[in-house]
Amino acid sequence: MTVLGASLHSLQQDFASWLVTADEAAAMRLGRADGLAIYQNNYRVSLMTSLEAGFEQVHSWLGDEAFARAAAHFIDAYPPHGWTLDAYGADFATTLASLYPQDPEVADLARIDWAVGQAFVAGNADPAGADVLTEVDWDVARIALVPSMLMVEVGSNADKIWLALAGEGEVPAPCALPERATLFVWRQGFESVMRRAEPVEVRIAECSRDGFTFAQCCEDLARDMGEEAAVEQAGGVLGQWIAEGLVAGLS
Amino acid sequence: MTSSLSGFGLGMRREHYAAYVDGSAKVDFIEVISENFMVEGGRPLDTLFKARSNYPLALHGVSLSVGSADGVRSDYLERLRQLVDLMEPAVVSDHLCWTRIGNFNSHDLLPLPMTEEALQVVCANIGRAQDALGRAMLFENPSSYIAFPGAMTEWEFLAEMVSRTGCRLLLDVNNIHVSATNHGFDPIAYLDGVPWRAVGQVHLAGHSVGQTMLIDTHDQPVPECVWQLYAAALRRAGDLPTMIERDDNIPDLAELIGELDTARELHAETLAFEAAA
Numbered sequence: 075m076t077v078l079g080a081s082l083h084s085l086q087q088d089f090a091s092w093l094v095t096a097d098e099a100a101a102m103r104l105g106r107a108d109g110l111a112i113y114q115n116n117y118r119v120s121l122m123t124s125l126e127a128g129f130e131q132v133h134s135w136l137g138d139e140a141f142a143r144a145a146a147h148f149i150d151a152y153p154p155h156g157w158t159l160d161a162y163g164a165d166f167a168t169t170l171a172s173l174y175p176q177d178p179e180v181a182d183l184a185r186i187d188w189a190v191g192q193a194f195v196a197g198n199a200d201p202a203g204a205d206v207l208t209e210v211d212w213d214v215a216r217i218a219l220v221p222s223m224l225m226v227e228v229g230s231n232a233d234k235i236w237l238a239l240a241g242e243g244e245v246p247a248p249c250a251l252p253e254r255a256t257l258f259v260w261r262q263g264f265e266s267v268m269r270r271a272e273p274v275e276v277r278i279a280e281c282s283r284d285g286f287t288f289a290q291c292c293e294d295l296a297r298d299m300g301e302e303a304a305v306e307q308a309g310g311v312l313g314q315w316i317a318e319g320l321v322a323g324l325s
Numbered sequence: 326m327t328s329s330l331s332g333f334g335l336g337m338r339r340e341h342y343a344a345y346v347d348g349s350a351k352v353d354f355i356e357v358i359s360e361n362f363m364v365e366g367g368r369p370l371d372t373l374f375k376a377r378s379n380y381p382l383a384l385h386g387v388s389l390s391v392g393s394a395d396g397v398r399s400d401y402l403e404r405l406r407q408l409v410d411l412m413e414p415a416v417v418s419d420h421l422c423w424t425r426i427g428n429f430n431s432h433d434l435l436p437l438p439m440t441e442e443a444l445q446v447v448c449a450n451i452g453r454a455q456d457a458l459g460r461a462m463l464f465e466n467p468s469s470y471i472a473f474p475g476a477m478t479e480w481e482f483l484a485e486m487v488s489r490t491g492c493r494l495l496l497d498v499n500n501i502h503v504s505a506t507n508h509g510f511d512p513i514a515y516l517d518g519v520p521w522r523a524v525g526q527v528h529l530a531g532h533s534v535g536q537t538m539l540i541d542t543h544d545q546p547v548p549e550c551v552w553q554l555y556a557a558a559l560r561r562a563g564d565l566p567t568m569i570e571r572d573d574n575i576p577d578l579a580e581l582i583g584e585l586d587t588a589r590e591l592h593a594e595t596l597a598f599e600a601a602a
Contacts, residue, residue, distance in 0.1 A: 081394070082440070082442050083395065083426070086393070086394055086426040089431075090427075105473070108537050109538065112470040112535065112540065113470060113471070120432050155429065157360065157430060159432055194368070195365060195367045195369060197365035198365075198367070198370075221365065264368040
């Protein structure tokens with residue numbers, strides 16, 4: 075044992091090195107105790123379990139063996155930083171994209187799993203009803219989206235695969251999309267929901283998130299489609315969003 | 326609902342949420358893992374709100390990391406404080422361990438050397454946490470698989486920690502058994518060294534037998550050796566709120582309630598015997 079003279083900080087850095095990289099020199103300084111292997115096993119099992127829970131449909135799609143290999147690769151490359159395991163896996167899609175460059179649906183499924191998980195515990199907000207449209211000053215009104223609303227960009231039909239794996243029909247064959255698509259993921263009540271968004275919706279959502287008023291969003295659209303079509307389309311989108319519980323208010 | 330803990334409780338696990346939400350579970354209090362509810366919103370917080378309207382609540386954390394040589398994280402303390410303010414628990418607890426150093430978080434309860442340096446670090450971190458929360462916390466003795474050379478025993482460390490910080494203790498009887506077996510110390514000597522007036526809660530759990538050591542897995546019923554040690558603890562402490570932890574291989578709630586009834590009976594028999602003696 076050499077730890078008697080070592081500071082607590084050094085001991086903890088050695089312990090971390092052992093857990094992350096099985097650093098033999100660190101193990102020597104920690105006294106090469108049998109228990110080190112137990113701690114390393116606990117460390118890796120808890121991260122693996124966390125990834126299995128957080129990326130359920132990626133797990134289903136890849137199967138146990140391939141998922142375990144991908145997760146082990148990720149655990150080696152990305153030691154956890156956050157105080158909650160819920161934060162672990164934010165970069166898993168990046169790892170999957172590098173492991174499966176010919177199968178874009180794998181990383182896309184991870185992006186969807188992650189967004190669904192984030193939406194599940196996002197802040198609460200009562201969705202606005204249609205009455206929110208009365209007495210609105212349209213010159214200054216801004217769309218406030220519900221806090222759970224996330225946008226996920228995909229290059230494959232991973233959304234269809236995800237929904238099928240979650241129990242909504244037959245699982246389709248994977249295919250790349252001719253153009254990348256954006257998914258809206260949000261929470262209705264306590265359940266996370268998802269659908270593919272139209273380009274005009276994405277533009278209005280990004281414009282609103284950037285702090286622009288509804289009128290300014292319409293002006294932005296009008297540059298491409300003319301004022302009349304822009305107002306008509308933006309109005310339609312706003313009505314649909316209210317019906318779907320995507321709008322927290324018009325401020 | 327804020328009240329002190331008493332009686333016999335269970336860790337509230339997802340499989341049994343419905344019985345805690347509707348109040349039908351026959352327990353005197355519930356305990357949850359704090360970090361599972363340190364979220365912005367959604368179903369988890371709603372479930373806890375409903376359950377804590379039926380039962381006194383204990384918040385039990387795993388990520389405070391009072392043993393970290395570089396201190397406790399402000400963002401963690403702030404989020405914990407928000408949850409405490411929201412839920413008004415009867416007790417807030419964590420572990421005597423470290424989980425994080427620098428930007429690395431192990432998500433495991435890692436062992437500390439029982440040294441004066443570690444004691445000073447732990448006491449400074451506990452002081453900061455208790456100041457942030459505005460209340461005394463309970464700290465649990467961990468299971469361990471390594472015993473670093475140190476200047477004192479774990480029970481001496483705990484007693485000094487209580488004396489310096491005013492914190493309280495959550496005594497995990499299974500952890501005493503696991504560590505005593507793994508490191509070859511006498512669990513009764515441990516109990517004799519515990520500052521009982523500071524103990525606010527007891528944990529019971531099961532463990533697994535590994536190749537060379539016992540592993541604190543919480544996936545088995547409470548074994549006989551732990552029941553016996555629990556009785557020995559009661560003889561020293563008298564009445565203590567007691568909880569059974571089960572985190573894996575989770576059975577029906579009725580089975581856990583049955584196990585809790587064993588604790589109730591043992592508690593009653595032991596205290597009656599002590600009163601008569």
